[in-house]
Amino acid sequence: MKNISFINLEKVLNSYNERKGWVCPSFLNQIHMKYRVTSLTVEQTREWGKQLGERLRGGDVIALIGDLGAGKTAFAQGIGEALGVIGPMTSPTFTLIHEYTAQLKGTQFRLVHMDLYRLQRPEEAEVIGVEDAFVDDAVCLIEWPKIIEDYLPEDRLDVEIIGSGEQVREIIIYARDLDWEFRLKDMT
Numbered sequence: 001m002k003n004i005s006f007i008n009l010e011k012v013l014n015s016y017n018e019r020k021g022w023v024c025p026s027f028l029n030q031i032h033m034k035y036r037v038t039s040l041t042v043e044q045t046r047e048w049g050k051q052l053g054e055r056l057r058g059g060d061v062i063a064l065i066g067d068l069g070a071g072k073t074a075f076a077q078g079i080g081e082a083l084g085v086i087g088p089m090t091s092p093t094f095t096l097i098h099e100y101t102a103q104l105k106g107t108q109f110r111l112v113h114m115d116l117y118r119l120q121r122p123e124e125a126e127v128i129g130v131e132d133a134f135v136d137d138a139v140c141l142i143e144w145p146k147i148i149e150d151y152l153p154e155d156r157l158d159v160e161i162i163g164s165g166e167q168v169r170e171i172i173i174y175a176r177d178l179d180w181e182f183r184l185k186d187m188t
């Protein structure tokens with residue numbers, strides 16, 4: 001009998017990761033499935049945000065990870081567009097939190113957009129009421145989420161944007177559970 005331990009799992013995983021679009025079936029990677037797409041322009045990044053936005057529902061928390069100028073706010077704007085946010089969605093860099101009225105399939109809820117770059121200590125998250133946004137009647141988008149990682153719900157979605165300036169962006173979406181896998185699998 002063939003000894004399957006000779007299969008180089010790393011190599012198998014990498015070969016999936018080389019592909020565009022959804023890349024890794026969960027039986028090979030128990031932790032999560034990664035989706036990887038590229039974006040050449042800010043409009044494309046917004047469009048990917050919009051595609052994700054169409055798959056969201058109340059209670060979702062999205063952590064937006066990436067360097068300064070990666071395109072986190074652009075991605076958030078695309079989500080806002082999908083959720084029917086009226087008016088411009090500007091960066092909450094100085095205000096920390098912006099809140100919008102959003103709508104999805106006829107249900108109204110809050111779209112909460114945070115930028116925690118200026119937070120100094122995790123405890124400040126309580127003061128500004130970060131967890132108030134982790135409720136069923138809100139969708140919460142968090143730029144610079146690292147400082148509050150202990151507060152973040154396990155079933156959040158992590159979206160990482162790699163690249164900045166004139167570079168092509170790589171957008172990696174980490175589905176942490178089967179529910180996210182199911183909701184994202186037809187993103188094209």
Ligand SMILES: Nc1ncnc2c1ncn2[C@@H]1O[C@H](COP(=O)(O)OP(=O)(O)OP(=O)(O)O)[C@@H](O)[C@H]1O
Pocket residue numbers: 039040041042043044045066067068069070071072073074075091093115143164165166167168169
């Ligand atoms: N493919 C791309 N995707 C997104 N933004 C791009 C792309 N190419 C160029 N850009 C430019 O990069 C900038 C991204 O700005 P944005 O405010 O969305 O970044 P950010 O990640 O939110 O930064 P910050 O950490 O400062 O909040 C914009 O000026 C945009 O025009």
Ligand SMILES: [Mg+2]
Pocket residue numbers: 072073074091115143
């Ligand atoms: Mg931003």
